[in-house]
Amino acid sequence: MDTSKLPRVSVLFPEQFPETARALGRAFINDPPFKMILPDVTEPVERARRLTMVFEVALAIQRKNGQPVFGVMIDGKVAGAAVTEGAGHPSIAQTIVSGLGGLPKLVSAVGTGGTMRAIQLMNELAHNHPPEPHIYLNFLGVDPDYQSRHCGTALLEHLKQLAAERSSLCGVYLETATEANVAYYQARQYEVLSEIRPLGVRMWRMLQRRRAQSASV
Numbered sequence: 001m002d003t004s005k006l007p008r009v010s011v012l013f014p015e016q017f018p019e020t021a022r023a024l025g026r027a028f029i030n031d032p033p034f035k036m037i038l039p040d041v042t043e044p045v046e047r048a049r050r051l052t053m054v055f056e057v058a059l060a061i062q063r064k065n066g067q068p069v070f071g072v073m074i075d076g077k078v079a080g081a082a083v084t085e086g087a088g089h090p091s092i093a094q095t096i097v098s099g100l101g102g103l104p105k106l107v108s109a110v111g112t113g114g115t116m117r118a119i120q121l122m123n124e125l126a127h128n129h130p131p132e133p134h135i136y137l138n139f140l141g142v143d144p145d146y147q148s149r150h151c152g153t154a155l156l157e158h159l160k161q162l163a164a165e166r167s168s169l170c171g172v173y174l175e176t177a178t179e180a181n182v183a184y185y186q187a188r189q190y191e192v193l194s195e196i197r198p199l200g201v202r203m204w205r206m207l208q209r210r211r212a213q214s215a216s217v
Contacts, residue, residue, distance in 0.1 A: 003157055005150075006150050006153060007072045007074065007149065007151055007154045008072070009071070009154050009157075009158040010071060010072075011069070011071075012070065012071040012081060016071070017060075017063070019077065019078045020081045021052045021053075021055035021056040021059055022052050022078075023077075023078050023080065023081060023141065023143040024051070024055040024141040025048045025050075025052030025055055026048045026051075026143050026144055027080070027144065028051055028055075028139075028141055029044055029048055031177065031178070033121055033177050033198070033199060034051060034054075036117060036199045036200070036201055037110055037118050037121070037199075038050055038109075038110045038114050050109045050110065051109075053105050053106070053108065053109035054106065054109050054110060057102035057103075057105055057106045057109075058139070059083070060099070060101070061095060061099045062083060064098040065094065065095070065098055067084065067086065068084055068086070069081060069082070069084070070082045070158055070159075072142075072154055072155060074146055074149065074151070078143075079142060079146035079151050080140075080142035080143065080146060080151035080154075080155060081141060081155075082137060082140050082155040082156075082158075083137075083138045084137055084138060084159065085135070085138060086136075087134060087135070091126075092123050092126050095122065103115070106118070117199060120198070121198050124199075125196075128175075128205060129173060130193070130207060132170035133168055133169050133170065134169055134171055134207070135159055135172045135173070136173050136174070137156075137159060137172055137173065137174040138174075140152060140155060156185075156188050156208075157188075160172060160188075160189075160208060160211075164210060164212060166210075167210075167212070170207070170209060170210055171209040171210040172190075172207070172210075173206070173207050174206050175196075175203045175206070177202065177203045179202075186206075189208050189209070190206040190207060190208045191208075193205040193206065193207055
């Protein structure tokens, strides 16, 4: 695909986070790990509402830890977003401390059991990161109303370029629990490192290895 025709990616500011949380909440309705965290709510509108609350907490933690969020705007709305961490990503302890203010909202959204499962999931994922410095793509989601408009590809291309500019990084790392997404990422130069099963959910660890930018004349 001609990358010049992809939607524009920009940094999302905190005042855009409520809208970003809604887009991500809708995008992750059928995500397998979230189904394990929130197993009893199956009605789509209510599930999206609960997941929006989860992402509101997650984005508040992003802001406190100074980690970037990138997005694609279409029709003046956040159509898709990438929640990322740099090479100096916070520890699980730091993340939990940063999220204490949002704990009541998280418990309201997924219950005490769901909150404990979410922490367990984060802990296991954190222990399976590559040892080399990398950009971590924690969440990538596109609002269903804007899917098939290449928002995800634009966000992935943006992260690829960010990694290419930094020789200290090995690339961009992510996990996916949706088998159909494996081929999608492989088509964008991600390779499967291994499979893991946090909370009993099959997940693929994937890395897009950094490729240095060609020198321009």
